[in-house]
Amino acid sequence: MAEKCTTIGGQAVIEGVMMRGKKIYALAVRNPEGEIVIEKKPVISMNKGLFKLPIFRGMAAFVDSLVNGTKILMRSAEIAGEGWEDEEMSPFEQWLMNKFGDKITDILIYFSVFCSLVLGMTLFFVLPVAIGNLFKSFVPGWGLGVVEGLIRIAIFLTYMWLISKMKEIQRVFQYHGAEHKTIACFESGKELTVENVRPCTRLHKRCGTSFLLFVMLISMVVFFFVRTDVFIIRLITRICLVPFIAGISYEVLRWAGRSENIIVRVLSAPGLALQKLTTAEPDDSQIECAIAAMKGVLEDEPEE
DSSP states (O other): OOOOEEHHHHHHHEEEEEEOSSSEEEEEEEEEEEEEEEEEOOHHHSSSSGGSHHHSHHHHHHHHHHHHHHHHHHHHHHHTTOOOOGSSOOHHHHHHHHHHHGHHHHHHHHHHHHHHHHHHHHHIHHHHHHHGGGGGGSSSSHHHHHHHHHHHHHHHHHHHHHTTTTTTHHHHHHHHHHHHHHHHHTTTOOOOOOOHHTSOSSSSOOOOHHHHHHHHHHHHHHHHHSSSSHHHHHHHHHHHHHHHHHHHHHHHHHHHHHHHHHHHHHHOOOOOHHHHHHHOOOOOHHHHHHHHHHHHHHHHHHHH
């Protein structure tokens, strides 16, 4: 059957998979009884006006993935029976519930996004700049950005390796593999069945793992041209340029997803190699969740 390229993307969640189309997303999660629960909701995106333009649309996609990704992850935990509602609340949590009522979920989502941003900025930008600053007596100004980039990549790879050892994360990585295999099966033109999905590749050029690695590599190029010997100014410029770098990385990822030339294959190789760590071989029940999510999107957004 003829191969095709789809714009549908996905996300591994707690005991399930989310597939996102242009207008709706479908979330498929196994509940404690073993049944697959499917929820569909419209995609709410910042991709309007200025944020429809190249680079800027990547910035919008970055924010969307943080906010909506966290919201979907929390919802999957609720369906899977791992939500915080099922646990006995502490006095502080009870106070928050009484104070904010139904708004508590939104508050927790934005608080989680804020904490993720702070942690990410600290680990991947503040720390590399601080460590790189120790080398400024030995490295010329133009080389500091490269040193910082190498430190950033080392921290990122170490972080991914450490979390991959966690049992809960290993299951998420299996669902991540199921998501990729299902998309690969669909793009190959085959019917979406467990038997057809199982032998498909679990690596995909449009994966968020590749996006993060592109951010690391592209930041090295950008920071090569943004030079200063003043530590605090260098730190501020690094943080302020993150949205711009995310926008460029998004465009590179889009291009990589549509092309098969030699340049794309070379640029995609590191991200695909890293996906061998961030994806794992899924079992049939996990593949069933990914297929259910994909079919949920295709029911509303059929692709010929």
